[in-house]
Amino acid sequence: MASGLVRMFLLLLIVHQSVGLFAEQRSRPGRPFQLVSILPLVNRDTASSMTLRCERNMDIRTEMAHIFRMRIVKKSASGWDLIAEKRDNEDKTTAMVGNLTASANVTGSVSNAFLETVWADVNKDTFGLFMCDVMGLDDSNQVVVEASTEVDILESELPTRYFESLSIKARDLLTALKERIESESQFCNESLQNVKEKMSILMDIQTSANYRITGLDKSRSSIETSNLRLQNKMDSMQRSLRNVESRLDGLVQWPGGFYALLQPKTGCPVDLAFFGGTHKFHKIHTESQDSSDYRDSYTSDAFSSLTSFRTDSRNFVSIEFCEVTRQFNTVPWPQGSFCINKLYHKSCPGGFSSGYVRFDTEDKIPASEGRNNVALSDYYTNPKLHFCCQKTGPASTPVQLPTDSPFLLYRHGGMCQAVKDMDVSTQLLIFNTQDSGNSDSVNGSYPDVDVDPGSIIKFHLCYYTKR
Known part of the structure; x- marks a missing residue:
C-alpha cells in the first residue's frame, strides 16, 4: 500500500514538472540569428522591465x-508590426513604442551584430508573439534575408496561452x-x-476483522482521496489530449509544390514554406515618354508606393515575389479557378497548366532587372512573367488556405476565387509598355490580363484579408 502511494506521488511530481518545463520553453535554436527573451514568462507585478535581444547564433x-x-x-x-529597427546608414536606432528604448550595432563583423529592446515597465504591450x-x-553582393524563430512572451498568470499560440511550426x-x-493516461488507468483492487482487499479484511475497522477506515479514506486525485488528473489529461487533437486537425498549411505568390505591401505570408524560400524582386522598364494611354498604376490597398517610380527620366515598375523553393509538405492545392506564379526551372503543382505574359519594354536599356525565378530575362531582354493556372472548380465555392496573413492570387475566369474566412477585393496592376512597334504577347495558360494593342498590360488580381 505504501508503494502504491509513493508511485502516485511520483506520478503527480512528474506531471507537475513536465507541465512546468513546457511552460518555460524558450525559442528553439537552428537559425543563423536568434531572438532571446530575458524573461520568457513575465509577471507584471514582480518584473520591473523586460528585454528582447536579436543576435547572431554562432552555432549556425x-x-x-x-x-x-x-x-x-x-x-x-x-x-507583423515594427517594434524596433536599426539600419547601417542611420546613426539612430528606431523604437516604435513610447516606453521602449533600443540599442544596436549592425556595422563591422556580422558576429557582433545585435539589436536590443528594453521595456521600462511591464504592461499589455510587453506580451505577444515576437520575431x-x-x-x-x-x-x-546578393541579398540575404534571415529570420529567427518566433518567441511567445506570456504573462505568467496565463500559462494556457502556450496552447493558443501553436501553429504549423509546432x-x-x-x-x-x-x-x-497518452502514456501518462495509460499509467493513470493502471494505477x-x-x-480499486486494494480497496476490494481492504473491504474483505474489514469483514473478517472488525477489530481493525478504525485503521482500515483511515486507509480507505486515504486511498479514496488518492483515487479522486488520480481520476481528476486523468480527466485533465484527457481534456488536454482532446485539445491537442483538435488543434492538430485544425492546422492549415500552404500547399506543396514549387511556386511563387505576388507579394502585397504587408509582406510574405507567415508560414514555414516561405521561410525556406527566398524573397525576390523584378524591375521592368516601362514607357518613359509622354503617352496618351494609361500610365503605370496599381491599387493602393495591396501595393506600396514603391511599386512604380521614376529614375533619371525613366519609368519603372517593381514587383516582388514570395518564392517556395523547398518542400515542407505534400498537401495538394484545392480545386478552383485562379493562378499563381511559376518558377521557370520547375514544373507547376499538380492540377495547374503553365503559360506566360511577355512585356515589350522601353527600347532604351535596361529592359529589366531583378533576382528571381519567375521572370526569365536579363539586362537587355524583354521579360516573360511565368504562371501556373487551374480551372478545376467554380470560383464561387470557397477553398481552404491559411488565413494568418494577407495574400494575392491572380484572377482566372472573370471572378475572384472564394476563400474560407477571408474577404476578397479586386486589385489592378497596370504596365504602360513600349508604344512604338509594340510586341506584347501571351502564351499557354495565363491569368485574366488585358493586353491592349496600344501598349497596355493590365492584370486583374484578388487580394485576401482575414474576415
Missing part, C-alpha cells in the same frame, strides 16, 4: 557578410506532447485499477 552558419538592416517585429491582427529578421548581402512538439499524455 550564415551566408551574410554585411548587414544593412536588423529589426524586431510583433504579431498583430493585420500582420526578428536581418537583411544584408553575401560575399557576391506540429512536432504537439505530436510529442500527445504521445506523452486506478490497482487502487
